[in-house]
Amino acid sequence: MTFAGAPLSLVGPALAVGATALVALYLLKLRRRRLEVPFAELWRRVLSETQTTALWKRLRRIVSLILQLILLTLILVAILDPRLSATQHGRSIAIVVDTSASMQATDGGDGRTRLEAAKEEARRIVRGLAGDDEAMIVAMDARPAPRGGFTGDDRALLADVSALAPSDTAADLLRALGLAGDALRGRPRPTLVLIGDGAWRQSELDDGARALGKDVELRYLPVGKSSDNVGITAFSVRRYRANQTAYEVLVEVQSFRPKASTVTLQLTQDGEIVETQKLPLAAGERVQRLYPDLAGAGARIEARLVDTHDALPRDDVAYAVLPEKRKQKVLLVTGGDLFLEGALLLDENLDVEKIPPAKWDAAASARYDAVVLDGFTPAAAPRTNALYLDPHGEGSPFAIRGSVDGPIITDTTATHPLMRWVALKDLNIARASTFALQAGDVAVASSFKQPILVARERDGRKTAAVGFELKRSDLPLRVAFPVLLINALDWFAGADSGLVASYATGRPWRVPVPAGATELWVRAPDGSRTRAPVHDARASYVAMHTGFYEVESAGVGDRVVAVNLANSEESNIAPKLTLSADRRPLSSPEIGRIGVRKQLWLYFVALALILAFVEWWTYNRRVTV
16 A cells, blocks of 8 residues: 555644544543532532442543544544555556647537547546556657656546647658557556547657567547538748849638638738738649739738638638849859850849959858859868859869860759759850769759769859850840849759748747857747757757747747648648558446546545444444443
8 A cells, every 4th residue: 555645744743642632532521610519418419329330431532532543543544545456457558648639629519629528538447447557648749758667556647637738730650659569568468548630640650569569458538529620731932033122922721611611811911901812622632822913021921711710710820921123143263254244244132252362262162152263263162152264173073074165055953042044955055064962962964864064062162153254155145144143142042942931830940040149049929039959050850739930049039930721731730530450449447447546545435434423423322422
């Protein structure tokens, strides 16, 4: 037997003090009142009879004292909260509660969320544990974690259940099953109970069940009733390169309702409405809308579905941050080429600085967003993104395999950002170097499988090389030349991926930080601050809730990051009332078969009340007085 209440070191002295006080009270001599009577002979006879029963009266007082001592003992033992000790016959139960985004759906009954309904089911399991059972609570979202270890203390387990809170992430079922399975390994009669809406991938459930093995009994308790939901499943924004005061937005909305409906989509910029549109949606339909030529002074863009009246309001709002308006700093290292300089001047978003090869400084190149090397190949590579025009010698970033006279461009990688709106097949070249590719290198343009234009992205830097001298080709005379240069600089700046996507909840994201920043903090939408590690000029962080996050780096300035759910699997809230794992159906846990936990303190309190009643009855019947 174990005690879960007040410590024995406190109850023991209390019992000693209480018992001493009771004995002292019973040892006190009774003070008799003086009473004058008219006829003494009668009272002498009564007193003589009382003296003959003095022994019985002493015995009655001893019985009363013993009853009081027993009553005190029972009360103090109840305060100790005695429990039956765990045995090898008890169950070890891991209760895994889904706390992902879909569990915020408000169809749990009486306006409750699914998570509240799941927590009530978990409480029911905890209250139904037998005296020798032990359990633990596991929260399952993108980062599953136990709320405590195995314990038989139902109060601790109920506190763990009450502490469960929802996150705006998808559930990592496979990881949660692995965590619970490791905790159950080697324990008697292992049982794992899943509580959730079943919005999980079947492949993860099958893999997790196989990893658990046949020794672990897997059960499932479903929650949720409705599939009524419309959500924003994608949201992105970007500025126009030619006009950075304007921007365009891409929104994807999907209906998971069983019937057609119409929703209103609002776009706001720093709280001001910039666009409103009604979207008719068929049952299960997914639509994309592009909103071009938007303008405004704010940087925080929100997409919001108005008056959807669905069960999951969390995915009715999405966030995006408008990229900062800035010019790209470019260092041009050249001996003089008016065609090259003129092509770079065509883009008003470039801040170009020109130096001769004699003034090259590799350390100083880190101050620029990109470096263009015209016929010059330094021994020390630039410390930023670089475009090499006719590289040669040992300093070439791509090993030169040979050369070819009068090459003809026969193959191009049209999907690479460098080749956007660029045609090179009829290009005239006097002579070109061919490159040997390494792992990860891309042959953007080749002459009969011999790479002439190549690109590489490695260690956070991008490098491209053109294997011929511009003056010995007609490329500078073609429209493709300035387009190729701008494509390369856009690729360096990260503008090749189209619309700028927000970060997703539950997944690690790496935010670029300014050079020299060693300490970085992330302020969440709720105001809490978390320190994020910085490595290779990037900060790593995992956001568990949607909204705008502020990245604060000491002495450098702040940056706003948008985080969204953007997960159609979580927005599809249709509950699964039945599940099977590895082709075996999962049944509900049989709580009644386990039995009701024996709260021994209740028995001690009940016995104390019975003794108190007996004491009261014997007192009034003049048995113990």
